[in-house]
Amino acid sequence: MIKLRPFKLLSAIAILMITCSMLFAQQATNNSAVLFTNANVFDGQSEKLAEGMSVLVEGNKITKIAKSITPPEGATVIDAKRKTLTPGFIGAHEHLIGQMPFQDAMFMDTRYMGYVGAWTVGVYLKNGFTTVRDMGGNTFSLKMAIDRGYIDGPRIYSSGALITQTGGHADHRTMGNSPQLAGGQWDNLVLWGDCAIADGVPEVLKATREQMRMGASQIKIANAGGIAEGDPLDIVEWTAEEVQACTQAATDWGTYVTSHTYTKEGVDRAIKNGVKCIEHGNLLDEETLLYMKEHDIWLSPQVMVFKNEIKGLNEEQKKKHDEVTEGQEKLFDIVKKIGYKKLAFGTDIVTDPKTLVRMNEEFVWRTNWFTPAEILRQATSGNAELMALSGKRNPYPGKLGVIDEGAYADILLIDGNPLKDIKILTDAEKNIVLIMKDGVIYKNTVK
Numbered sequence: 299m300i301k302l303r304p305f306k307l308l309s310a311i312a313i314l315m316i317t318c319s320m321l322f323a324q325q326a327t328n329n330s331a332v333l334f335t336n337a338n339v340f341d342g343q344s345e346k347l348a349e350g351m352s353v354l355v356e357g358n359k360i361t362k363i364a365k366s367i368t369p370p371e372g373a374t375v376i377d378a379k380r381k382t383l384t385p386g387f388i389g390a391h392e393h394l395i396g397q398m399p400f401q402d403a404m405f406m407d408t409r410y411m412g413y414v415g416a417w418t419v420g421v422y423l424k425n426g427f428t429t430v431r432d433m434g435g436n437t438f439s440l441k442m443a444i445d446r447g448y449i450d451g452p453r454i455y456s457s458g459a460l461i462t463q464t465g466g467h468a469d470h471r472t473m474g475n476s477p478q479l480a481g482g483q484w485d486n487l488v489l490w491g492d493c494a495i496a497d498g499v500p501e502v503l504k505a506t507r508e509q510m511r512m513g514a515s516q517i518k519i520a521n522a523g524g525i526a527e528g529d530p531l532d533i534v535e536w537t538a539e540e541v542q543a544c545t546q547a548a549t550d551w552g553t554y555v556t557s558h559t560y561t562k563e564g565v566d567r568a569i570k571n572g573v574k575c576i577e578h579g580n581l582l583d584e585e586t587l588l589y590m591k592e593h594d595i596w597l598s599p600q601v602m603v604f605k606n607e608i609k610g611l612n613e614e615q616k617k618k619h620d621e622v623t624e625g626q627e628k629l630f631d632i633v634k635k636i637g638y639k640k641l642a643f644g645t646d647i648v649t650d651p652k653t654l655v656r657m658n659e660e661f662v663w664r665t666n667w668f669t670p671a672e673i674l675r676q677a678t679s680g681n682a683e684l685m686a687l688s689g690k691r692n693p694y695p696g697k698l699g700v701i702d703e704g705a706y707a708d709i710l711l712i713d714g715n716p717l718k719d720i721k722i723l724t725d726a727e728k729n730i731v732l733i734m735k736d737g738v739i740y741k742n743t744v745k
């Protein structure tokens with residue numbers, strides 16, 4: 299069992315990186331079998347629990363599910379005592395870099411960003427997230443450190459830098475910055491590979507391929523305005539040719555592009571030019587959603603982040619925030635009406651560590667429109683389908699987000715039944731009593 303607090307681990311990394319490396323790697327890969335007995339299983343799909351089941355984990359996979367299984371020799375047996383056994387959660391729109399006040403993100407150094415990133419991934423794991431799709435940031439080395447066993451954290455689907463145009467969603471320069479054409483410097487987030495600014499087809503191709511070179515599993519762009527940034531909400535960013543260049547480059551690498559876009563105009567530009575997933579989409583209408591449904595395009599919305607007051611917004615930004623929050627009410631009405639299914643689960647919490655630790659409230663906010671079973675499906679087998687869109691660039695190409703034979707052993711034990719009372723997930727420390735990722739147990743308070 300590995301139980302390391304991120305801060306403890308950080309100092310361990312600083313002092314003992316070399317001597318510890320072998321030990322961590324061993325702990326992360328040298329698993330014997332674990333047999334869960336007497337568990338009520340939510341398999342990631344069904345609306346009902348399969349009661350009193352046994353689930354056998356060997357190595358990093360689930361190898362057998364049955365009413366009764368004889369434990370293999372040397373196996374650890376865990377009596378679940380009718381607790382709910384679910385797949386680990388998957389977050390589709392998360393930010394592992396930048397969980398700090400925005401000023402820190404702009405002016406601290408990359409090491410500080412990395413240390414806070416190491417804390418952030420620990421928060422995700424403690425809340426039951428065994429996989430996250432990062433939506434913009436230089437997370438490549440963070441992912442590597444987790445995969446190699448140095449840091450406890452979820453599987454990461456890295457997008458690398460968020461790519462936009464000059465003056466677009468990822469352009470964080472201030473008025474004090476000289477224009478690029480006059481030799482002006484980029485801001486730190488661009489210099490560190492968390493954001494990229496590209497104009498015209500050659501630059502878009504280069505920026506996209508830079509992320510692929512680093513190991514991105516998908517590409518994240520913003521082709522319309524935002525809220526907390528300077529760009530107006532109503533603008534469409536990138537021409538059709540620029541969007542197409544990006545999606546072509548991603549397709550050539552065997553993967554896809556997802557785009558931050560709130561408005562119908564932005565989404566239409568994106569999906570008509572090869573984008574396969576829309577982040578937010580709050581101001582969409584029925585016509586565009588029907589097109590998306592017909593063409594199997596994903597919608598990745600977030601609720602909690604709009605219901606919370608975002609601190610530090612100016613009047614203009616507050617107006618934009620209110621507009622998209624209102625729009626989302628209508629959006630979900632249309633989603634329900636047309637039976638739109640490719641709906642992801644994610645939080646989009648960024649620059650806000652205090653809200654981040656409350657991330658599981660997202661499950662509860664969604665009950666305004668969806669049943670607990672629908673929400674849990676979004677956060678497990680549904681999101682797993684979205685992760686698989688990474689195709690040839692999928693870093694974890696096995697079965698994810700389900701309790702099934704042959705699936706990755708990403709498993710939670712929950713005290714209570716979240717299909718009946720999803721609120722229990724908001725107290726993860728108490729109610730998520732066991733967390734296993736890739737066959738390794740990271741937390742176990744089962745008596």
Ligand SMILES: [Zn+2]
Nearest residue numbers: 391433646648
């Ligand atoms: Zn985001």
